[in-house]
Amino acid sequence: MSFHSDLIILGGGCAGLSLGMNLSKFGEHTPKTTILEGRTHYTNDRTWCFWGGFGSDSEEFVTHRWESFSITTSKARVTRHCKETPYLMVSSQDFYQTAQRLISESPRIDLKRGNLITGEIFKRKGLWHVSTPLGEYSAPWIVDTRPGSSPLVHSSPASNPMLWQSFLGEEITTEGDLFDPGCVELMDFSGSLPETILFLYVLPFSKREALVEATVFGPRPLSAEELAEPLKSLTKNRLQGLHALSGRSEHGILPMGTMRNTGQMKQPAEDLGNDPSYVHAGLMAGGARPSSGYAFQRIWKWSQACAMALATGKPPRPHPHDHPLTRAMDALFLRVLSSNQELAPDLFLSLFAKVKPARVARFMNDQGTLSDCAAIMASLPPTPFLLELATAAGLPLGKRKSHVP
Ligand SMILES: Cc1cc2nc3c(=O)[nH]c(=O)nc-3n(C[C@H](O)[C@H](O)[C@H](O)COP(=O)(O)OP(=O)(O)OC[C@H]3O[C@@H](n4cnc5c(N)ncnc54)[C@H](O)[C@@H]3O)c2cc1C
Structure with a gap:
């Protein structure tokens, strides 16, 4: 089977779905779009948090907000109120559900799940061609959000430092009251891991329920297995002798560095130079804020600008360069x-x-x-x-x- 559209989005995660949702707002001006996603179904695989209060419509997805936060070290604990710019949470489960609903309501966007892109992607006579086990797709424009496909470029290693932020989190329910549901525990430095920066991050949902996360800033990414022991020990320390039941867990690895976002695809075969019709986007292509690894808000903002460009007949836009x-x-x-x-x-x-x-x-x-x-x-x-x-x-x-x- 072969399918033709104006735009193919490779990957239907945070960036692909954000772009799909923002494109769906343009009605008949929405370019005919196909989103190719490898997963057959979405699960509640991540918890997005960011500082709010800036009037972004992404705040419509928010399911939890905290108006104070704390930082704890061996010497002191600081609690600050942040009502003006609360710390906000989006559950990926709700985000994926809303995105799928809005996209399915648009007759011009097709989200094709279970479509793992395995073959070569090439351009012929002005059209990009993508093959998956379920069909051949062609379009003049591509936005590629697959994290593994991004050309992470360090313009100069000495001036572009790079740390990895790795974390393993677990939702827990304690047998007694422990948390302040109004206060997110942003960083609790009560543990240590050689050659890294280790802290516990706690998102309390009630006095007895929280997502507790062991977070490491280090020179290399850490697997969930490597983070299991630090999480266990930090959680034990935080539980102060209480018992807790474990629930859903999540693991993430985020780049922290000032990588240059090349954005556009280089096509040596046809010597097209940087081809503006093929754009990389998402976490590994400029979506993450270098010093924090936070990406949700930046991806949303990019998707609005990119959708606007596409709906007005312009090529897709990469993430903007930082100031x-x-x-x-x-x-x-x-x-x-x-x-x-x-x-x-x-x-x-x-x-x-x-x-x-x-x-x-x-x-x-x-x-x-x-x-x-x-x-x-x-x-x-x-x-x-x-x-x-x-x-x-x-x-x-x-x-x-x-x-x-
Ligand atoms: C557990 C976790 C927690 C996070 N928490 C925060 C947070 O609190 N705040 C924040 O700002 N950021 C957070 N992030 C970082 C960032 O916001 C997310 O990683 C975000 O999902 C990045 O969006 P993305 O679209 O670039 O990648 P993804 O959401 O990972 O989407 C990529 C998509 O591409 C698909 N794909 C990959 N390869 C193929 C292929 N060959 N064919 C078809 N499809 C393919 C994948 O299935 C996936 O759906 C977190 C990340 C993780 C993993």
Whole structure:
């Protein structure tokens, strides 16, 4: 069987479905779209959180909100109120359901599940061709959101540090009251794992129910098996002797680095250069914020802009480049973290204790002002940052324990 459309979206996860939903809003101007997704059905496989209060319509998916958060180190615990920019949660189960409903209501978008792309993707006479075991698909435009297909490019390893954020989470129900349902426990540095930064992240849903997650920033991605022991030990510590029942679990690996997003596909065979009709998008193609790995909001924002371009006859758009100041701050922060893991608890405590939560939220949501950036820099201890800047400038000021690849 062969199918032709205006646009093929490869991968129907967060980015593919976000684009599908935003395209469906354009009615008869929606380009005829086929989404090819490998999964046969969707499961509740992830929990997305982000700082809200910025008027994004993605907040319609929110199922939980917290108006305060805490950071805990061996020395102190800081709790901050963040009513203005609450911490919001989207359950992937609800997101996938809503996306499938909205997409099925559009006569111009077809979500084809169970369609694993295995064959070569090539362009002939202005049309891209994609083959799956269920058929041959062609279109003049492609948006490729398959995480494995993205060309992660480091323009210069020395100036583009890279950490991996790996996490394993589990929903638990405790036998007695333990959590404050109004306060998300953003970082609890009560454990350690050699050569990495380890903390517990807790999303409390009630006094007895929470998602507890062992999170590691490190030089390489960690499997669920490798994270099982840290999760067990951090959870045991947090339970303070209470018993708990385990439920659903989730595992994730996010890139933290200032990778350059090439966005467009290079086609050496036909010497097309960067072909604007084939765009990479999603987590591994510029969707993740370098310093945090957060991607949900950035992907949603990109999908709105990309849908608008496509619905007005323009080629698909890749993720935009980050502002140079944001990029420089993210790069410096990651270099300091890479070289000084032992400082991480104090750095985060200082940042969240001294800077107004709304400033941090704006910065994390790519909306930081110059004064937000200045407040963030002023909150951090200057020595490691100056040493890192000096090292980057080639001044030999002491030995670094760098994990920069
Ligand atoms: C457990 C977890 C928790 C996360 N939590 C947060 C969070 O709290 N906040 C935040 O901002 N970000 C979070 N993220 C990061 C990010 O938001 C998600 O990874 C997001 O799903 C990325 O979207 P994506 O479309 O790029 O990738 P995915 O959602 O993974 O979608 C890719 C899709 O491509 C499909 N696919 C792959 N290969 C093929 C193929 N060959 N043929 C057909 N289909 C294919 C996959 O089946 C999948 O559906 C989390 C990630 C994970 C894994």
